Amino acid sequence: MNHTLKPGRIVLYLLLGLFFLYYIAPLYVMLSTSFKSLDEIRSGNLLSLPQAVSFDAWRRAWSSACTGTTCEGLQPYFWNSIKMVIPAVAISTLVGAFNGYVFAHWRFRHSEILFTALLVGCFIPFQVVLLPMAGLLGKFGLANTTAGLVFVHVVYGTAFTTLFFRNYYVGVPEELIKAARIDGAGFFLIFRKVVLPISGPIFVVCVIWQFTQIWNDFLFGVVFASGEAQPITVGLNNLVNTSTGVKEHNVNMAAAIIAALPTLLVYLVAGRYFVRGLTAGAVKG
Amino acid sequence: MSLKDIFEKTIPKLVLGPTLLASLLFVYGFILLTGYISLTESRMMPTFEFSGLGQYVDLFDNERWWTSLTNLGIFGTLFIGFSVAIGLFLAILLDQKIRAEGALRAVYLYPMALSFIVTGTAWKWMLNPSLGLEKVMHDWGWTAFHFDWLVNPDMAIYTVVIAGVWQSSGFVMALFLAGLRGIDDDIIKAAQVDGASLPTIYRRIVIPAMRPVFFSVLLILSHIAIKSFDLVIALTAGGPGNASSVPAIFMYQFSFTRGQLGLGSASAMMMLATIVAVLVPLMYLEARSNKAMR
Numbered sequence: 001m002n003h004t005l006k007p008g009r010i011v012l013y014l015l016l017g018l019f020f021l022y023y024i025a026p027l028y029v030m031l032s033t034s035f036k037s038l039d040e041i042r043s044g045n046l047l048s049l050p051q052a053v054s055f056d057a058w059r060r061a062w063s064s065a066c067t068g069t070t071c072e073g074l075q076p077y078f079w080n081s082i083k084m085v086i087p088a089v090a091i092s093t094l095v096g097a098f099n100g101y102v103f104a105h106w107r108f109r110h111s112e113i114l115f116t117a118l119l120v121g122c123f124i125p126f127q128v129v130l131l132p133m134a135g136l137l138g139k140f141g142l143a144n145t146t147a148g149l150v151f152v153h154v155v156y157g158t159a160f161t162t163l164f165f166r167n168y169y170v171g172v173p174e175e176l177i178k179a180a181r182i183d184g185a186g187f188f189l190i191f192r193k194v195v196l197p198i199s200g201p202i203f204v205v206c207v208i209w210q211f212t213q214i215w216n217d218f219l220f221g222v223v224f225a226s227g228e229a230q231p232i233t234v235g236l237n238n239l240v241n242t243s244t245g246v247k248e249h250n251v252n253m254a255a256a257i258i259a260a261l262p263t264l265l266v267y268l269v270a271g272r273y274f275v276r277g278l279t280a281g282a283v284k285g
Numbered sequence: 286m287s288l289k290d291i292f293e294k295t296i297p298k299l300v301l302g303p304t305l306l307a308s309l310l311f312v313y314g315f316i317l318l319t320g321y322i323s324l325t326e327s328r329m330m331p332t333f334e335f336s337g338l339g340q341y342v343d344l345f346d347n348e349r350w351w352t353s354l355t356n357l358g359i360f361g362t363l364f365i366g367f368s369v370a371i372g373l374f375l376a377i378l379l380d381q382k383i384r385a386e387g388a389l390r391a392v393y394l395y396p397m398a399l400s401f402i403v404t405g406t407a408w409k410w411m412l413n414p415s416l417g418l419e420k421v422m423h424d425w426g427w428t429a430f431h432f433d434w435l436v437n438p439d440m441a442i443y444t445v446v447i448a449g450v451w452q453s454s455g456f457v458m459a460l461f462l463a464g465l466r467g468i469d470d471d472i473i474k475a476a477q478v479d480g481a482s483l484p485t486i487y488r489r490i491v492i493p494a495m496r497p498v499f500f501s502v503l504l505i506l507s508h509i510a511i512k513s514f515d516l517v518i519a520l521t522a523g524g525p526g527n528a529s530s531v532p533a534i535f536m537y538q539f540s541f542t543r544g545q546l547g548l549g550s551a552s553a554m555m556m557l558a559t560i561v562a563v564l565v566p567l568m569y570l571e572a573r574s575n576k577a578m579r
Contacts, residue, residue: 023392026407045420098300106297121312125512125560127536127553129315155311158304187296216400218515233402240406256406260399267398271391275459
């Protein structure tokens with residue numbers, strides 16, 4: 001291969017570089033703004049680097065910025081989201097694994113129709129279930145609680161997790177399952193001994209997908225939780241829109257990064273699986 | 286049949302039971318319930334007295350609803366158009382045996398890991414009428430540059446397009462790139478041997494082969510567009526006034542802050558109808574082109 005760059009290649013790399021700048025710019029602006037003082041924000045501009053790095057905005061965003069009537073920063077919202085996301089991801093993933101196992105290897109009459117019917121849940125605009133769900137949560141005392149949010153995320157996340165596992169398990173040879181059944185193994189034993197040991201990748205994909213979805217959710221958070229149980233997306237939005245005197249853009253940016261940090265970390269550590277989840281969720285089997 | 290056989294036969298159904306029941310109640314049941322509320326006079330509290338299509342008549346008499354629909358049209362068209370164009374362009378560029386492809390791809394795609402609220406917050410700051418992009422241009426010497434779209438009722442919806450495209454175009458790139466990599470190299474080599482130029486190869490072989498991917502992309506993007514809520518809330522909150530309102534914001538405001546359950550439900554049902562109207566034909570086309578590929 002010829003290693004001198006042809007003009008065409010130069011244009012190609014130039015274009016790729018421009019797009020690189022386009023995608024990275026907001027992250028750069030968020031970071032540099034978060035380390036500036038308010039004075040510096042007013043005197044410098046969006047793209048200038050902070051002259052004197054200050055962690056003040058980060059401290060305020062985490063523990064003392066006002067979000068509506070309270071001024072405890074994003075901290076309480078962050079823990080709310082953690083308390084919500086762990087059980088919601090665990091339950092919806094586990095339920096999805098078993099459902100997918102049934103749909104792939106324990107088919108019964110009409111199970112394909114039931115699978116299709118279940119998938120409809122992936123496509124509805126959630127606005128169409130918000131009002132009855134709000135009523136239901138209210139009746140059972142789950143309105144404005146983390147438990148209520150976990151319930152909602154599990155209910156509406158299971159269609160996706162089932163789809164993930166079903167599509168993965170369809171690729172497990174039927175003969176493996178049949179052989180185990182002839183040996184006298186039952187439903188759960190086959191799952192544990194045959195299916196589970198080869199399920200690592202799909203569990204990673206599914207957990208990452210659910211974690212990102214639930215951590216980033218705003219609609220359910222803003223509708224079904226108020227005060228005590230609000231997740232971080234709602235907290236961030238409150239923080240940015242609380243107008244007490246001067247707009248503290250540096251605090252807003254630090255808060256935005258705090259809200260984005262967990263999913264960004266997951267993306268950095270397991271980007272490969274993240275992409276696979278996105279495309280698996282997109283291209284249905 | 287032994288007891289164990291019966292047990293083994295019912296277990297799969299028992300395992301699926303809770304999920305199917307939840308789907309029946311909380312998806313299908315709740316859609317019916319919302320549909321029914323939209324046919325009543327419900328305001329602050331739901332009433333269950335049937336009253337016909339009055340809420341839908343009110344809905345389509347409501348100026349704010351028309352604003353929301355128009356904005357959805359503008360946003361949807363531009364968001365999908367630009368995301369597809371940029372995504373496809375980047376995928377083709379990245380497919381040219383690039384150095385550092387992995388790193389570039391990672392940067393193009395990271396916005397997808399952010400929530401729309403974070404994206405909206407970031408772009409709200411970048412597009413800030415006095416301290417944002419405008420100031421950068423002034424500092425660089427372009428003093429006539431004026432950018433106030435965020436607070437300009439005629440332009441506010443376009444800021445949502447800017448942020449939305451930034452967030453989603455990398456994802457579209459990833460889907461297209463996966464599609465490009467799935468094309469058989471031999472066909473392309475054969476075309477090269479026959480003397481076809483690179484643009485011709487793309488136009489005649491590659492892009493037609495990507496029809497199924499194309500439909501998947503349209504499916505996902507239109508789904509995101511119709512449901513868009515968080516991004517608009519974070520960027521403009523539907524404002525100034527309600528100039529950048531979209532159906533999801535209309536539904537939220539009328540159902541949860543203005544106590545008009547009937548009207549809110551009617552708008553939710555219209556959102557569902559829009560999704561069905563857009564997604565069903567796309568799914569049909571996708572299934573057909575998938576079959577044609579095999």
